[in-house]
Amino acid sequence: EAGVTQFPSHSVIEKGQTVTLRCDPISGHDNLYWYRRVMGKEIKFLLHFVKESKQDESGMPNNRFLAERTGGTYSTLKVQPAELEDSGVYFCASSPRQGLMNTEAFFGQGTRLTVV
Amino acid sequence: DAKTTQPNSMESNEEEPVHLPCNHSTISGTDYIHWYRQLPSQGPEYVIHGLTSNVNNRMASLAIAEDRKSSTLILHRATLRDAAVYYCILSGAGSYQLTFGKGTKLSVIP
Numbered sequence: 001e002a003g004v005t006q007f008p009s010h011s012v013i014e015k016g017q018t019v020t021l022r023c024d025p026i027s028g029h030d031n032l033y034w035y036r037r038v039m040g041k042e043i044k045f046l047l048h049f050v051k052e053s054k055q056d057e058s059g060m061p062n063n064r065f066l067a068e069r070t071g072g073t074y075s076t077l078k079v080q081p082a083e084l085e086d087s088g089v090y091f092c093a094s095s096p097r098q099g100l101m102n103t104e105a106f107f108g109q110g111t112r113l114t115v116v
Numbered sequence: 117d118a119k120t121t122q123p124n125s126m127e128s129n130e131e132e133p134v135h136l137p138c139n140h141s142t143i144s145g146t147d148y149i150h151w152y153r154q155l156p157s158q159g160p161e162y163v164i165h166g167l168t169s170n171v172n173n174r175m176a177s178l179a180i181a182e183d184r185k186s187s188t189l190i191l192h193r194a195t196l197r198d199a200a201v202y203y204c205i206l207s208g209a210g211s212y213q214l215t216f217g218k219g220t221k222l223s224v225i226p
Contacts, residue, residue, distance in 0.1 A: 004159075033213065043160065043216035056212055091159045100214060101148050101207045102167075107159030 002026070004108035006092050012114045018080040021111045023092030025074070031055075031095045032075050033105065034067060038088035049075060050098060082115045089113070120204045125221045128194040136189040136220055138204030143184050147208040151178065151189045152216075153200040160203070160216070163189065199224045 007022045025032045034046040046065070047057040051072035060067070064083070069075040079086055089112050093105040121139040128134040140149065150165040164171055164178045166187075171178040177190040191198055203219040 031212075035214075035216075042218060043154075045213040045215070048212050059213070093159075099210065099212055100150075101146070101209055101211050102165070104150075104162035104165070105160075105214060107161065109157075110159050 004092055004094050004106050006090075006108040006111050008111060009109065010112045010114075012116060013082055015084055015115055016081045018078065019082055019113060021077045021079075021090055021092075021113070023075045023077070023108060025092070025094030026096075026106055029094035029096050029106070030072065031098055032069060033093040033095075034075070034077055035091040035093065035107075036088050037091070038085065041088075043091065046077075055098075079113070082113075084115050087113055087115045120206060120217055122202070122204055122217065122220045124218065125223065127223045127225060128191075128198075129225050130196060131193050134191040134194045134198070134222065136191075136202050136204075136222065137186065138188070139186045140204070140206055141185045143206055144208055147206040149178065149180060149184075149187050150205045150207055150214070151176070152203045152205060152214070153198075154203070154219075155197070155200045160214075163202070165207075194222075194224045196224050196226065198222065 005024045013019050030051050032049040037043045045059040048055045049069045052069050066078045089110045091110045093107045095105045097103045151163040152160045154160045166178045179188045201219040201221050
């Protein structure tokens with residue numbers, strides 16, 4: 001069974017440009033999460049989808065970040081325009097059940113974003 | 117989510133058991149204790165979780181104190197592949213996100 005896959009694995013863009021990250025969750029997982037680790041900091045939650053609906057986007061840093069999950073399958077995270085402080089590793093995760101109290105989340109390998 | 121406290125780093129010799137401690141003195145009655153790890157250049161990986169009783173799976177064992185204020189992740193025989201940052205995370209009712217702290221960086225010495 002394929003795990004959570006993320007594209008691209010690395011992206012280097014200039015300040016002010018737009019970048020779109022993609023996440024394909026495990027098939028059948030309605031719950032999809034985005035996290036990120038910026039340099040020297042801890043991994044932080046960004047948002048949570050249940051199917052195509054945003055359940056919680058409290059971790060989104062500002063309105064330059066837009067996440068979508070049309071059709072409830074794959075998700076995209078767009079950063080527009082990118083700033084230097086957006087550099088970091090962006091992780092996607094999925095889980096089969098709503099809530100993470102008594103279930104596990106499956107993470108992708110991450111996308112390393114470098115803004116220069 | 118309640119806070120957890122872990123040592124910043126630990127070392128182990130290869131093929132020796134490793135006991136990774138976690139303190140969570142403010143844990144609530146419905147909080148599950150989860151452990152994830154992150155190998156270099158990879159995403160976090162689920163290891164194990166439990167509520168009150170000790171748990172075993174193919175990767176590790178989780179020993180939970182009777183008062184639930186602390187727990188210990190046990191790797192029975194450390195291998196070089198177990199070198200990673202290990203995170204102890206509490207997840208309670210209505211929890212839809214994982215709160216990662218700094219974790220414990222485990223080094224395994226050949």
